[in-house]
Amino acid sequence: MKITVAKHAGFCFGVKKAIEIAEEVAQNNNGSTYVYGQLVHNEKVIRDLEGKGIIFVENIKDIPQNAVTVLRAHGEPGTTYRLLEEKSIVKGENLNDATCPLVTLVHNVAIKLKNNGYEVILFGKANHPEAIGTSYHLRGKDTFIVEDPEQYGSVIDYLSKNNFEKVAIISQTTMSVYGYRQLIDNINSKMNGLKFDEIPLNLRDMSKKYGFVDTICNPTKQRQSDTEELAKECDIVIVVGGKNSSNSKELYAKCREFGVESYFIQSYEQLDKKWFEGKEKIGVTAGASTPDYLINEVVERIREISN
Ligand code: SF4
Known part of the structure; x- marks a missing residue:
């Protein structure tokens, strides 16, 4: 059994940066650090960050006046900045903007x-x-x-x-x-x-x-073309990504488009031995919101299954 991990898989630079910003802000902040919205579309990453004292809110109403706040990589409408300003949360002071360039x-x-x-x-x-x-x-x-x-x-x-x-x-x-x-x-x-x-x-x-205008970002393109290669070469492709991750879903759709047997999972626990019976070439790919450790755990588990 040969396991091939896509060359470009997992965190893109925009997501990496957003997580670094949130972690650094939380570390240097004595009070609570708030993140508006899901910083990254991956449940495990969100839980890890919550463990570091970061509070995620879906509604600006839930952010207290003057709170240290981080905005996610996805980009916000101007209304978000205005509503935060009403709470004395402003860029350059207590608002840290992780919008991807x-x-x-x-x-x-x-x-x-x-x-x-x-x-x-x-x-x-x-x-x-x-x-x-x-x-x-x-x-x-x-x-x-x-x-x-x-x-x-x-x-x-x-x-x-x-x-x-x-x-x-x-x-x-x-x-x-x-x-x-x-x-x-x-x-x-x-x-x-x-x-x-x-x-x-x-x-x-x-x-x-x-x-x-072609505004699809390069990290997305790289992940899609690498997944296409895997779909052409492999007997089965495992896509690792958060349930709400748009780019991970696209990778799964790409595998299906090529007709290769494929599964969309959030973590190694979902792998099923039966999927790998009679398979020689296994591909593993992951969206831009999937951390390396989740990909490595999946690869390790597939190795165990194959042994
Ligand atoms: S997927 Fe592309 S646009 Fe989105 S955060 Fe990553 S690099 Fe930036």
């Missing part, structure tokens, strides 16, 4: 496109914190979000009902590269000769009437 980049792309006359459509998951944060810079709750390449008809309807001068599509950083391409191809196939062409990420040329 690659999410900030997407916010900047959205703002620049909007300021240059584009109606911006977002390919993302409507309830995901990153999509909510990006939407804030567009039309807020009214931002048109398309979640799946098969929903291309809704985009066509939206365009035909509105007479937008220019339209651009951008993506949440953790979406499927293949899915994004498929969405654009599906839309283009129904555009009666018109077409969404790529607008380079530097936005130097914003003359196109219809365009899309």
Whole structure:
């Protein structure tokens, strides 16, 4: 039995940084440290951080006045900063912002496109914190979000009902590269000769009437392409990731797309001996919110099973 772990698996630099910030802030703070929202979409990591005295809240109302607070990597809407300010929680003082620079980049792309006359459509998951944060810079709750390449008809309807001068599509950083391409191809196939062409990420040329910008982040792309390799080569692929992790779910979807037997697990305890019977090549991959120790535990357990 040969076990191959994807070259790029587990924590991306944005998630690593967010955890480092939260841990450092908590260590240097005598009182309680609050994190607004799930810092990382992984239940075990959250529990470990809670053990270090960090308090996670889903509602700003639950953060006390003046409390030392950390914001997660996913990026927040401006309303979050305003509500925190009302509680005397401000950047540079007691607010530590762990927003990933690659999410900030997407916010900047959205703002620049909007300021240059584009109606911006977002390919993302409507309830995901990153999509909510990006939407804030567009039309807020009214931002048109398309979640799946098969929903291309809704985009066509939206365009035909509105007479937008220019339209651009951008993506949440953790979406499927293949899915994004498929969405654009599906839309283009129904555009009666018109077409969404790529607008380079530097936005130097914003003359196109219809365009899309590739805003999926590189760590997500690396994890998806490495998983694709595993899916092609292996008899079975184990995806390790939190239940709410968008990028881990995408890796699992990628395995299924390639028809390889695959399982999405949160930890080694869920591994089942039967899965490995008669299998020679085992692949292990993990989303950007999965710590190394969880991947190592899974690999160790598979080794035990194979012995
Ligand atoms: S997945 Fe990409 S955008 Fe999100 S935190 Fe990691 S590097 Fe940043």
